[in-house]
Amino acid sequence: MNINSDTKTICLLGHPIKHSFSPTIHNYLFEKYFENNIYVCFDIKEDKLKDCVYGIKALDIKGCNVTIPHKVNIIKYLDSIDDNAKLIGAVNTIKNKGGILKGYNTDGRGFVKSILDKGYDIKNKKVMIIGAGGACRSIAIELASGGVKSIEIRNRSLDRANEIIDSINNNFNTEANCSKDAINRSCLMDIDILINT
Template sequence: MGTNSETRIFALLGHPVSNSFSPNMHSYLFEKYGVNGAYLCFDIEPRKIYKSIEAMRLLNTVGFNVTIPYKTDVMAGLDEIDRNAELIGAVNTVKNEGGVLKGYNTDGRGFVKAITDRNIHLEGKSAIILGCGGACRSIAIEMASNEIKKIDIRNRSIENAEKIAKRVGTVFGTEVVYSSMAVSKEDLEEYDFLINTTPIGMESDECPIDEDVKVSSDIVVYDIVYKPHRTNLIKWAEKNNLRVIHGIDMLINQGIEAFEIWTGKKVDSKDAEILKEMFQSERI
C-alpha cells in the first residue's frame, strides 16, 4: 500500500532503534487490515524525548511506540496513562486521541495473551518469576489483574523485589513473596508457572535454573528471552516434558496489542503466527 495525502503516521521512539522488527510487523498489519499508515523509527537523542513527544502530537500521529531507554521518561509528557501502565511505571504504547496522548503498557498484556491463547487460566494459580526488572513488574501486575493467587519473585536484589511485592500486594491483594534463593525441585512441583524475565540465556547457553533438576509436574515454563528461540531453559523444560511458551509470543503479542489499541481492529491469531515466522526468518 503506497503512501498518499491520507497516509497517517505511526512511529517508534527510542535509542537505539536500528534493529527493531516493528516496521515490518506493522507494515504487514497495515496491508492486511486496510490501514493507510506508515510506521517510522526515530532514534531520539537523550534530553530530546519531550520535544519528540510534542512533535508526535503536532504531526497528528495516530500513535507511537516507546522503547529503551524512554519507557519511564515518556510518562511525564503524556496527558493520560492507563491504570496498569501507571502501576508498572512504564509506557511502551501511546495513542493520540484528538490531541490527547494516552499511554499504555502492552508488554504484560502480550505476556498474558500467550497464556490465555493456550486456554490456560491464571485465576487461582501461582507463579515463580525470575528477576525483578521492568519486565517482571509489568508481568506481575498483569497477572495480578487476571486474578493469579500467588507470585514468588526470585532475585539477587531483595530491595527491588520488595518494591514490586508491596505494589502488587497492596493494589490487587495478591499474595507476593520474594527471596534470593535458587529455584528448587520442590518449588517446581508446587507452582503452576516458572517465568524467566532475566536476560540469562540471551544469545548464550546459560540457564537461570539448575539444568540437572528433574521434575514431573504440570508447571508451565515461560521464557521471555526470544533469541535464541529455544533457550536452554526451554530445552530443559522440553526434556522434562513440561509445557513451554517462547519469548517470541510476548514480543509479537505486545506489538499486536499496540496495533489494536491504535486502530480498534482485532488481529486474527493466524496473523500472529505469520509474524512469528517472519521474525524468525529475518534472524536466521
C-alpha cells in the first residue's frame, strides 16, 4: 500500500473496537482494486462522539462505518439521514460529501442485494421473517422499499414486531403483520421468501 498526500481516510467508529477485522478486509480490497484509501479504527467513547463528528468534517474523512454503541446516538450529529435509515432508527455508514455528512443503514440493503444478485426478484413477493430484532427491522424496511407484496414477522413477543410492522404499514405499499404462532408447513405454503434473523 502506497500512502501519499492523495490518500483518503475511511474509518470505523465504535467502542470497544480493537477486535475488528474491518481494517484487514478493507485495506486488502483497497490495495487489490488500486483505491488510494486507508481504513482505520477509532475507539470513540460516547462523551467524545460529537467531537468525533466535527473531526470527520475537519479532517475531510471520506466516510465511516459505525458500530456499537454509536449506531443510534450518532444520528443527532449528522447533517442528513437516508429515509430508510430514519425508519430503521440506526446508522452504520456515513458518507462525507463536501463536509455534509449523510447517514445510511446498509444492513438490510446488503441482504436484499444478495437476493437480487442471485437473480431472484422481490417485487410482489410474500415474505416471512423469523425474529424481530435489529436485523429484522433493517431487512424488512429494505424489502418494503423494494416492493414486496407482504411481510409477516413471527416472533415470541409482539412488541418489537408491532413497531416494525407499523413503520412498514405507515410508509410503504407493503402489507405487514405479525404473529407469535408456531411455524408449520401450512403457513409456509403461501410464502415466497423465508428469512431467519
